[in-house]
Structure formats: C-alpha cells, structure tokens
Amino acid sequence: MKLLDQALDFEPLPGPLKAWRAVVNEGQLLAFAKAVKQTGGRLVSLWGSDERDHNCDHNRDHSRQCGFTLHVAFAISEGLALLTLALSAENPAYPDLAEIFPTANRLQRANFDLLGIRATGGDPRPWLRHANWPANFFPLRRDVDGSQQFEIHNEEYAFVTVEGEGVHEIAVGPIHAGAIEPCHFRFSIVGEKVLRLEQRMGWVHKGIEKRLEQLPLAAGYKLAGRVSGDSTVAYAWAYCLAAESLSGCTPPPRALWLRALLLERERIANHLGDLGFLGNDAALAFGFSQFLRLKEDWLRLSGELFGHRYLMDCIVPGGVACDLSADGSTQIFRQCDAIEREVHILAGIYEEHAGLQDRFLTTGQLTPELAAELSVSGLAGRASSQPWDLRTQNAIAPYDQLDTRIITQRNGDVAARVAVRFDEVFESLRLIRCILTQMPQGECRVPLPPAADGAFAIGWIEGWRGDVLVALEAGAQGAIRRCHCHDPSWHIWPALEHVIMGNIVPDFPLINKSFNLSYSGVDI
Amino acid sequence: MHQLLKQIFVTGNKTEAAPEPDENLRVISQRLEKAMLDTLGRALVIRHIDAGSCNGCELEIHALGNPYYNLEALGIRFSASPRHADLLLVTGPVAQNMVVALQRAYEATPEPKLVVAVGDCGCHDESVFGKSYATCGRVSNIIPVDVAIPGCPPTPLALMQGILTVISGK
Numbered sequence: 287m288k289l290l291d292q293a294l295d296f297e298p299l300p301g302p303l304k305a306w307r308a309v310v311n312e313g314q315l316l317a318f319a320k321a322v323k324q325t326g327g328r329l330v331s332l333w334g335s336d337e338r339d340h341n342c343d344h345n346r347d348h349s350r351q352c353g354f355t356l357h358v359a360f361a362i363s364e365g366l367a368l369l370t371l372a373l374s375a376e377n378p379a380y381p382d383l384a385e386i387f388p389t390a391n392r393l394q395r396a397n398f399d400l401l402g403i404r405a406t407g408g409d410p411r412p413w414l415r416h417a418n419w420p421a422n423f424f425p426l427r428r429d430v431d432g433s434q435q436f437e438i439h440n441e442e443y444a445f446v447t448v449e450g451e452g453v454h455e456i457a458v459g460p461i462h463a464g465a466i467e468p469c470h471f472r473f474s475i476v477g478e479k480v481l482r483l484e485q486r487m488g489w490v491h492k493g494i495e496k497r498l499e500q501l502p503l504a505a506g507y508k509l510a511g512r513v514s515g516d517s518t519v520a521y522a523w524a525y526c527l528a529a530e531s532l533s534g535c536t537p538p539p540r541a542l543w544l545r546a547l548l549l550e551r552e553r554i555a556n557h558l559g560d561l562g563f564l565g566n567d568a569a570l571a572f573g574f575s576q577f578l579r580l581k582e583d584w585l586r587l588s589g590e591l592f593g594h595r596y597l598m599d600c601i602v603p604g605g606v607a608c609d610l611s612a613d614g615s616t617q618i619f620r621q622c623d624a625i626e627r628e629v630h631i632l633a634g635i636y637e638e639h640a641g642l643q644d645r646f647l648t649t650g651q652l653t654p655e656l657a658a659e660l661s662v663s664g665l666a667g668r669a670s671s672q673p674w675d676l677r678t679q680n681a682i683a684p685y686d687q688l689d690t691r692i693i694t695q696r697n698g699d700v701a702a703r704v705a706v707r708f709d710e711v712f713e714s715l716r717l718i719r720c721i722l723t724q725m726p727q728g729e730c731r732v733p734l735p736p737a738a739d740g741a742f743a744i745g746w747i748e749g750w751r752g753d754v755l756v757a758l759e760a761g762a763q764g765a766i767r768r769c770h771c772h773d774p775s776w777h778i779w780p781a782l783e784h785v786i787m788g789n790i791v792p793d794f795p796l797i798n799k800s801f802n803l804s805y806s807g808v809d810i
Numbered sequence: 811m812h813q814l815l816k817q818i819f820v821t822g823n824k825t826e827a828a829p830e831p832d833e834n835l836r837v838i839s840q841r842l843e844k845a846m847l848d849t850l851g852r853a854l855v856i857r858h859i860d861a862g863s864c865n866g867c868e869l870e871i872h873a874l875g876n877p878y879y880n881l882e883a884l885g886i887r888f889s890a891s892p893r894h895a896d897l898l899l900v901t902g903p904v905a906q907n908m909v910v911a912l913q914r915a916y917e918a919t920p921e922p923k924l925v926v927a928v929g930d931c932g933c934h935d936e937s938v939f940g941k942s943y944a945t946c947g948r949v950s951n952i953i954p955v956d957v958a959i960p961g962c963p964p965t966p967l968a969l970m971q972g973i974l975t976v977i978s979g980k
Contacts, residue, residue, distance in 0.1 A: 418906040425943050432942050438909045460911045463890035465858040465871045468908060489907045490862045493944030509938050515866025515963070559872065572814060578876035579824060585873070596866060598962065635814050806864050809905075 289367050290321040296367065301531025301743050302682040304365025312381050315358065315371050319386045327362040328661035328674070329387040330746075331755050331772035332394065334401045336428045338375050354378040354403050357770075359744070359755060361663070365680050366746060368757075378403040389660050389777040392487075392808075400426040400495065414488040414809065417441040425496045432496040448474035448482050456791065460489045464795075467805035471794075478790040483783045490809040498769040503529055503758075504603050504734050506766050510756060511598055513771045514807035519545075519552040520749025521756065521771065522601040527682070527745035528758035529603045533737035541605030542683045543725040547618075548597050548606070550714040550721070553750035554625070555584050555596070557707040557714075560802050564704055565636065567796040568645035576632055580625055587621055605731030615722050622715045633708050646701035650785045650797030653698055660781045664752015664774045666801050669706045670698035676748035688720055698785075700800040736764060751775065751804065773807030824877040828884055829971040831978035837955045840979065842922055850896060850977050852885030857895035857919065861912050861952075862905030862945060866963040867929040871899065873966040886973060892916075897924040897976060902932030903945040904952050916953045924976050925949070926957045928969065933958040 287296045287306060294314055296306035310318065322328070334356050353375035360367045371380055382405040383390040394405040395413035402424035415421070417439035425432050447455075453476055460468035470486040494513060498506050510525035511518040523545050530537060537545075558581040565573020589595040591614045600608050610618075636642055652662065657670035667674050677690040693709040695702035737760035745756040752774025761767035778801055786794055842850070858871055874881040881887070889895050892915040904912060916923065927949035931937035935947035949955050959972035 416907045418909075419943050423943070434943050435906070435941075435946065436943065438906060440910045460908065461859055461892075461915055465860075465868055465888060467860050467863070467865055467868065468911065489911070490860065490905045491907055491944050492862055492903065492905055492939045493942040494939070496944075497940055497942060512864040512866065512938055512962075515864035516869060518866070559869070563872075572818065574875070575877050576817065576821065578873070579821065579878065582873060582876045582878050595965070596869065596963070598866070631813065631817060635817065638813070804865065 289364055290318065290325060290362060292318050292321055294318065299368065299531070299742070299744055300534070301527065303527070303531075303744060303746055304680050305368065305744050305746070306365070307368040307370060310369045310371055312371065315369055316381055316386070318367070318369060319358070319360070319383055322360045322362055322367070323386050325362065326658070327360050328658070328663060329383070329390060329777070330359040330361050330366065330661075330753065331757075331770070331776070332356070332358045332383065332390055332397065333757065333770040333772075334397050334403045335759070335768045336401060336426060339428050354401065356380045356403060357757065358383065359757070361674065361753070366744060368744065373403055379406045382406055382408040384408055387661055389780050392780070393776060400424060402427065411444060414491045416488060425493060432493060443486050445472045445484050445486070446482070450476075452476050453481065469805050473791065473794075475791060478792070480786050480789055480791060480794070483786045485779055485783060487779070487805065488809050490806050492810065494771065494810045495769060498766050501766055502764050503737060503760055503766050504764065506769060507602055508599055510769070510771060511601070513810060514773055514804040515596065516556055517552070517749040517751060517754060517804065517807065518596055518598045519548045519601060520747045520754040522599070523549060524745035524747040524754045524756040525758065525769075526601055526603045527747065528743045528756045529734060529737075531743035531745070532741040532758060532760055533735050535604055535732065535734050537605040538729045538732060539683070539726045540728040541730045543721055544606045544608070544610060544730065545601055546684050546688070547610070547718060547721045547725070548592070548600055549747070549749070550718050551584070551588055552597060553714050554711055555581055555588070556750040557711050558584060560799065561632070561704065561707055563799050564700070564796070565642065567799050568642050570639065570642050573632070573636065573642075576628075580628055583621070584625065587617060591617065602731065603734040605729075607731070609730050618718065618722060622718055626712065626715050629708070629711055636704070643701065645793070645796060646704055647699060649700040649793050650789060650800060651697065651699045652781055652785045654696065656781065656784055657698065660784075661777045662781050663777065664748075665706055665710070665750070666703065666778045666781065667752065668693055669695045669702040671696050674753070676746060676753050680746060684721065684724070687724065688717055690717060700796060703800040740767070749774070751802070752778070771810060773804050775803035775808050778803050779808065825880040825883060826878050828974065829967050831975040832971050833975065835957045835959060835972050835975050837927075837950065837958050841956070842977075844979060846922065847977060847979050854886045854897060854973070854977055855889045855895050856886065856897045856899050856973070857889050857892045857915065858899045858901075859912060859915055860901050861908045861932075861949065862903045863901035863929065863931070867901040867932070870963045870966050870969060871928075874969060879966045879970060881970065892918040893920065895919050896922065897926060897973070898953075899926050899928060899973070900932060900949045900953075901928045902949050903937055903939045903947055904949055905945055906943070909946065909952055912952055925953055925955045926959060926972055926976060927955045928959050929964060930960050930962045933960045
C-alpha cells in the first residue's frame with residue numbers, strides 16, 4: 287500500500303494496530319520524513335539493530351544485508367509508518383534526521399552510544415554513554431554480551447555556555463532537591479531570568495534493551511513494565527501487544543477490557559498525584575494533601591482488587607493475570623462516584639484560588655507551533671493543541687467501542703496542562719464506568735503460541751503521559767532478538783528546554799512538574 | 811476560601827497508626843548507642859537518592875507524605891541536601907552512571923551516615939535489571955547499608971517500618 291503519495295510499497299505489520307512497514311533507501315527515508323513533516327505528522331521513535339549475524343546467501347529480506355538496520359517510526363493520520371533502512375557493516379551511517387525532526391537529535395546520539403550507528407553530520411556528543419564505558423564499546427551489538435563492567439569516571443560534558451554581562455550558571459543535579467529521578471540541569475541565567483537550559487540525561491541508564499535480549503519472549507513483560515514505573519500498565523500492554531501480534535495470539539475479549547480498565551486506573555492515579563504536586567509547587571499544601579489522599583484511596587483499591595497498587599505484572603502475554611468479581615466492580619463504581627464528587631470540589635477550589643492561578647497562567651508556555659515542530663504528543667501535546675490520542679486514532683479493542691473524547695487546550699501553559707489533567711480524570715472515570723458496564727464475561731488469559739524466528743511486531747499504547755511504543759523481534763526458540771522501548775518523554779524533554787526560556791528560576795520546578803516527564807523511560 | 815476550609819473540615823484527620831520496627835530488615839546490627847538514639851529520637855532527616863530506580867519506589871516515597879502515613883508527624887522529614895541528613899534513603903539498582911554521585915552524597919552526609927536501601931533492585935543483585943555494563947546491582951555494593959526494604963515497590967507501610975527500624979533500639 288502507498289502512504290503520503292510516496293513511491294514506497296508498505297506492508298501491514300501483524301496485529302490489530304494500523305501500522306505499516308517499508309524497506310527504504312536513504313533518499314526515500316528523507317523524502318518520506320519531509321512528507322510526514324509537511325502533512326502534520328510526527329516522529330515517534332528511531333532505533334537500530336545489529337544484523338551482521340545473518341547469513342546473506344539465504345536471506346531474502348532486503349532489510350537485512352548483513353550489516354546494521356535503522357528503524358524510524360512516524361505517526362501519520364493513517365496510523366504508524368515504520369521505515370527500515372539497511373546500513374553497511376563497515377560504515378553504519380545514515381542521514382541526519384534532526385534537520386527535519388529536531389528531537390531526533392537525542393535518539394540518534396543514544397543509538398550511536400548503544401549500537402555504533404551514526405547520523406552523518408549529526409551532533410557527535412554522547413547521550414546515554416557517560417564516562418563509564420569506552421567509546422568503542424557498543425552494548426547492543428551481538429558480539430558483545432553486556433556483562434562487562436568498566437572503571438567508573440566522573441564525566442566532563444561539553445555544555446553550551448552562554449556569555450555576556452551578568453550571565454551566570456546554576457548547576458542542578460544529578461541528585462535533585464525533591465524525591466525525584468536524577469538528571470543534570472544546567473541553567474544560564476541573568477538575575478532571576480532563565481536564558482538557557484541544557485539537560486544532561488542518561489544517569490539511570492540500566493541497559494534494559496540488552497537485558498531484554500537475554501530473556502524469553504514470554505517473560506519480557508516484567509522488565510518492560512519497569513522501564514518507567516509510573517507507566518507500568520502502558521509498557522506491559524505495549525509489550526504484550528507486540529508479543530501477541532508477532533505470534534498470532536488474540537487474547538480473550540474480557541482480558542482486553544480489563545487491560546483498558548487498568549490503563550485508565552493508571553491514568554487517574556498519576557493525574558491525581560500530579561494535581562496534588564502542582565498545588566504543592568505553587569505553595570498550596572492543601573492541594574497536595576487532598577489529592578494525595580484521593581490517590582491513596584485509589585491505589586488501595588487497586589491493590590485490593592488486582593494485587594498491586596500500581597498494577598505491575600497484571601498484564602501478561604495472552605491476557606491478564608487478574609480478574610474482577612461482580613463485587614469488585616461495584617466497589618469501583620462506588621469509588622468512581624466518590625472520587626468524581628471530590629475532584630469536582632477541588633477543581634472549583636483550584637479555579638478560584640487567585641494565588642494558584644497567578645502561578646499557573648502563562649507560565650512555561652509551549653506554543654502549538656513549537657509542540658508540532660518537536661513532535662510533542664500525549665498530555666503535554668494535547669495541552670498545546672496537538673490532538674494526538676491513540677485511544678481514538680489507532681483504537682484497538684476495546685477502545686474501538688468506547689468513543690474516547692480527546693481533551694485539548696490551546697494555551698500550552700501550566701494552567702493548560704492542569705486543565706487537561708482535570709478533564710482527563712473525568713473522561714477516564716466515564717470510560718471506566720463504560721468498561722465495567724460493557725465488559726464481557728469469559729476467560730482472562732490464553733497461552734502465547736510459539737513465535738517464528740525473526741517475527742516482528744509493534745505495540746503502541748496511549749499511556750497517561752503519552753504514546754508508549756514497544757518494537758519487538760522474536761529470536762530462535764522463544765527468545766527475544768531485539769526489543770526497543772520508547773517513552774513519549776524523548777520529545778517533550780527538549781520542549782522543556784525551550785519553554786523555560788524567559789521564565790524565572792523559581793518557576794522551573796512548577797513547569798517541570800506540569801510536564802512530569804520520565805527520566806528512567808528515556809535513560810532506559 | 812469557604813470551600814477550602816469546608817473541605818479541610820469535612821476531610822478530618824486521616825492519619826493512621828505507624829507500624830512497629832522490624833529487626834529482620836537489618837543488614838548489619840544496630841550501630842547507634844542509646845544516647846544517640848535518644849538524641850535522634852523522633853527528629854530524623856532523610857535525603858532520598860534515586861540511584862537508578864524505575865521511579866516505582868519514588869511513587870511510594872511520595873505517598874509517605876500523604877495524610878494517611880503523614881511521616882512528618884513522626885518528626886521524620888526529607889532534606890534537599892545530604893549535608894543536613896542523618897539518613898540516606900537509596901533506591902536502586904545502582905546505575906553505573908550514578909555511582910560517583912551516590913558516593914559523593916554519602917561522603918557529604920555527616921555521621922552517623924545511616925543508609926536504607928529501598929526496593930528489590932536496591933536490596934538484591936538478582937533483580938529484574940541484573941548486573942551489567944550499565945548497573946552494578948544492589949546499593950550495598952557501593953556504600954554500606956544499615957537496613958534493606960525489599961518490595962517492588964515496597965508499600966509505604968514497609969518503608970515506614972524500615973525507616974523506624976534504623977532508629978529503634980534492640
């Protein structure tokens with residue numbers, strides 16, 4: 287099939303998602319990327335794999351010419367378009383896509399650090415590699431087993447410096463003041479005003495993608511569910527969707543409805559927490575106490591009904607590891623009513639609190655133009671007029687029967703991201719009631735059939751933060767050959783560097799919290 | 811303001827009883843003397859360090875501040891600097907890239923330098939992340955640990971129990 291009027295022959299990928307793949311050359315990749323940009327699409331992810339172990343003579347698949355491959359996933363109105371480019375073993379280089387999609391920059395640098403494939407003319411600085419493994423060590427190469435440990439060094443990183451009268455720097459992190467994840471923020475400021483922010487990430491790189499290659503296909507969901515702990519449902523579902531799609535498995539209908547129930551519960555849990563922290567960061571401790579109380583009520587019922595407060599390991603290949611009784615369903619209905627009533631009251635209090643609104647309004651503004659330029663999706667994108675939501679645009683069961691309302695705002699400031707969270711809480715409460723009403727009876731899990739060596743599929747799920755993507759390739763005898771996990775934060779972190787400019791330093795924690803991006807998810 | 815005050819009144823006091831210490835959580839025996847324990851008493855300052863966590867443990871550490879657990883009511887609070895801290899609450903596994911930062915924070919912490927390792931990955935080398943070029947496993951591989959709180963993530967009650975164990979006598 288043809289996409290975006292490009293002379294490429296796309297093959298559908300297995301599974302329920304609207305997703306296609308084409309093998310391309312460099313010129314076709316660039317032309318397609320430009321067409322995506324021009325038609326309002328966005329870059330989703332970019333990753334590579336080492337195919338040097340394949341036997342060229344017996345390999346009819348053109349994507350594997352015994353070198354490396356680059357995979358680039360784009361979101362377009364039709365669905366997901368995946369382009370695969372073969373790279374030579376001797377000089378694995380590809381055209382720099384950051385010229386077209388600026389947020390490709392970090393993805394390309396991370397890919398070099400992990401696999402040694404380079405974007406020609408791209409930013410040569412490392413990203414995930416600090417000074418703790420040698421520059422010629424590429425952990426995702428197949429001839430590297432990944433268990434080597436190297437001497438630890440303190441890295442001197444080439445931050446961009448800002449010069450001028452009265453300009454000075456504030457260095458923050460990697461250990462931050464609050465109980466949050468590590469990252470280094472380098473602010474260049476004049477007085478209180480931020481001129482520039484540069485982020486140095488990669489501190490919690492755990493080698494997850496290498497570790498996944500050492501696990502059986504049927505077991506990888508646990509690790510995938512710990513790429514970013516606050517999005518465990520989204521990641522586990524994306525992983526399982528990919529595993530099921532490549533092995534031709536269809537989970538029972540009840541399992542799919544339960545997965546949606548868990549995903550919406552995860553969304554509400556995170557939104558409640560964020561609404562509390564946003565009040566706290568604007569000095570309204572009342573908001574923190576109230577929302578964290580509601581979140582605790584929510585988590586306790588999750589723990590009671592599904593065995594885990596954050597729903598870890600509930601989604602498994604072939605279905606779900608839990609079921610819901612009629613009594614449990616009644617408890618959820620009752621809780622939804624109680625939470626909805628209280629969130630309405632708290633929304634009114636936030637709305638009328640002049641001090642709070644003064645901090646929220648016009649702070650940390652991400653314009654729709656910049657959001658589009660940086661491929662920002664998810665909650666942050668929707669607060670800046672980017673109406674991306676897989677639950678409607680690439681709706682798999684049961685979302686194809688749920689008619690999810692996409693919540694958007696236009697202002698792109700902290701207030702807009704707060705407003706989207708409030709409205710998404712109400713929308714998810716509505717969805718949960720629909721799910722409980724319409725959920726069919728039946729079994730919750732089927733066995734995962736064996737997958738063919740080399741079978742490939744994508745899982746793509748709208749988590750609370752945005753779209754989580756898992757690209758999975760099966761190996762021989764039930765192994766994982768390659769698994770790439772992508773967090774939406776990859777595109778939103780660079781946006782944060784832009785929106786902070788011109789704001790005052792004390793507003794940074796508030797702005798950062800209003801995005802609440804994942805560090806672990808991008809450091810993988 | 812009327813709605814806000816009404817909401818506080820209607821909510822009431824939600825704080826629940828704190829758990830008892832659990833000696834089984836100790837990695838090494840109590841090294842604080844009674845006089846020191848009496849001094850620390852109920853005024854413990856904690857510096858949290860994420861040395862490589864998936865952020866799951868952090869969610870439960872956040873929950874310690876909610877009205878149900880209300881950790882501050884026990885005189886236990888979080889500090890922004892290790893220099894003000896009695897105790898480091900470290901989540902893991904320790905990423906190779908965080909080793910220097912973790913060591914420096916430990917050096918900056920004044921005696922008695924209490925350390926609590928949090929979560930299955932902070933307590934064991936055989937966690938879901940394992941040991942590799944990128945992670946060096948449990949926290950005690952890098953700095954001495956007094957108490958280990960397993961769990962994925964440990965519940966807020968388990969966290970409170972572990973923290974209270976550090977400052978409890980035998």
